[in-house]
Amino acid sequence: MNDLVAPMLAWYDAHARELPWRGEHATPWSVMVSEFMLQQTPVARVEPVHRLWMESWPTPAALAAAPSGEAVRAWGRLGYPRRALRLHAAATVIVEAYDGQVPSSYDDLVGLPGVGPYTAAAIAVFGYGERHAVLDTNVRRVLARLVVGDELPPVAVTSAERRRAEDLLPQDDAEAATWSIALMELGALVCTAAKPTCSGCPVADQCAWRAAGYPAYDGAPRKAQTWAGTDRQCRGRLMAVVRESPDPVPSSRLDRAWSDDAQRARCLTSLLTDGLLVETAVGYALPG
DNA sequence: AAGTCGTGGAA
């Protein structure tokens, strides 16, 4: 094993957060739910929603039996509500094709709706203890600094990154899983994007970026995401109105939620196309 | 392959 593993495992043992989807009570399904929710959404906001979600739908079958609109409603304000739809769709596939059991192999998992390379690896590793490299934004950043000496990883995952992550993976399955979650936790708590606290890093003495004097990121500038006035904001407004209403919402109420007629109409259409809303005789509603 | 898709807390 390389010289990074022991200090990383010891650090994780001492500093890991206790989260509902970790530990003995976690199930592959609770891990899967957490991974969907954590896609682009901070831990602090996921925790309470995950807790309620698991009470309502403790198994894939329970979720699959519910209307997809209930999943969207329970998703609340986590953002990117299509993830709720995809999780519901994935639960349906799990019931129909996997006898209600979350599959354990990466290849089966990555075939599920809403499950990409990261999420498939995370479920296989954290849900089942399979040995597989897990490349999320935290791991990528930590390895970029620690091994390569760059402040930030490339915009898109490269084959070099994947090979590097696989090369560093401990041979033992359980140890490899802890290694991966430790890298993620370090990236989330210590080796953060903006202001890393290297004084708290267990492998700072081996860090290539630190040794090089913290050279600044020199890759292509990341595009700043605009927000005000975008379709995303408009869609969010419309969804919020419908989500918080127990009854179908007449279009007159949606008119008040967004003033630009053309944009509102365009967004409404896209929400219907996405399956996030349906049109009923008395107004717009979450899908049944 | 570059754009799109939500949200709210922190800097």
Place this chain on the structure above:
DNA sequence: TTTCCAAGACT
């Protein structure tokens, strides 16, 4: 106040 962005997936 404005800006930035947090465990990605999909097209």
